[in-house]
Amino acid sequence: MSSALAIAAVTASLKDLLNDGLLNNDLSNVGSFSVGAAPLDRIATGDKEPNQLNLFLYQVTANLGWRNADLPGRDTQGNRVSNPPLALDLHYMLSAYGSADFNAEILLGYAMQLLHENPILTRDQIRTSIGTPATVDGSILPSVFGTLVALDLADQVEMIKISPVFLSTEDLSKMWTAMQARYRPTMAYLVSVVLIQATNTVRSAPPVLQRGKDNRGPFAVAAPPPGLTRVRAAASDLLPSMRLGDDVLLIGNGLDSSAALTAIFENPRAELIQELPVSAASLPAGLTAHVPTPVEDADALNNWAAGLYSVQLRVSAPKIPSWTTNAVAIALSPTISVAPLSAAAGDTITLTCSPRILPDQEPHTLIVFGSQSIQPKAITSPANPQQPTTVTFDVPVVAAGPYVVRLRVDGVDSLPVTITGAQLDFDINQQVQVA
Secondary structure, three states: OEOOOHHHHHHHHHHHHHHHHHHOOOOOOOOOOEEEOOOHHHOOOOOOOOOEEEEEEEEEEEOOOOOOOOOOOEOOOOOEOOOOOEEEEEEEEEEEEOOOOOHHHHHHHHHHHHHHHOOEEOHHHHHHHOOOOOOOEOOOOOHHHOOOEHHHHHHOOOOEEEEEEOOOHHHHHHHHHHOOOOOOOEEEEEEEEEEEOOOOOOOOOOOOOOOOHHHOOOOOOOOOOOEEEEEEEOOOOOOOOEOOOOEEEEEEEOOOOOOEEEEEEEEOOOOEEEEEEEEEOOOOOEEEEEOOOOOOOOOHHHHOOOEEEEEEEEEEEOOEEEEEOOOEEEEEOOEEEEEOOEEOOOOEEEEEEEOOOOHHHHHHEEEEEOOEEEOOOEEEOOOOOOOOEEEEEEOOOOOOEEEEEEEEEOOEEOOOEEEEOOEEEEOHHHEEEEO
């Protein structure tokens, strides 16, 4: 890798390449000439301007191929563990000046031919250009950097490549205007890549003498890890969601693992997480988790909320850190009771909802009466978190007959059904008879 003098070393090498190349050609008709590397606004121009080639570094950009090499440079304690290289692309403007007609064009043509025939700065060229006597060294730098040498550029892993860049008239105009200089014939070049790397002391790990206890290597599990493919209510494959008190069937691959498994139910909208034990199911690739009822868990009304859940399995095995499987979605429907079951238009119906409706869910709560969506008249959640929420609404003007009542919370409807074997029927206790 190169030192901080690498940019100056590249400019010096390019300048020497152009100067030697022009000297090796007989340009006596052009007259004396020189090769410089000054900013464009410092070059004297006019009727008596000298014959000159000028190589100006106008931009430095990051090299995308090397930008993320050797990251990170420090460990978790902040100790330096590597010296990542600073990879740079150098952008040059090669301008030609002349005291007579065609002199600038002749110099620019020869220079472009030289760079075309020498698309790479070889290591020998760099050593010759910045060798003894050193044209670029650390003598002008502060003492802490005074020992730097530019010859490191010849030893970096990447060769220095030279590529022409054909700028548009607009780009050239903008650059010359910004530098407040008189325009002269110009060609742009990209020189890549320059790798600058510090030589600071780094912290290195000691050599590995044993791999694991008694040199037996790491503990490995050859079987594929458990994974979930589907989660549904165990009572019926036709149910679109689960309810409090339901058994939930978890179907996947590798679930017969000897590792300890628990099911994690997470409702990100309500910010609720519950972890339940699992047991073997009747299916060969399934497990069962039981969602508690308010009778089984007095806090179930408050620890669960209607809505969409993601379900994962937490895997805990000896000698291995615990981890979780992929997540599968399932909805939790509210469970309701309806009173009274007979009413007339305008009468008030009361629904008791389990689990409780959260304050953020109240604006997204609707009653579906038959096929009509009705805004609730009132939603009341008692101060006691172990008590269910009550929702009241007025019966709309409809024709006489039975109407199925559903409560929709966060887009999830209650299930107005009963299950007999594999048969689903409407629950008569969730129907209102309108006279």
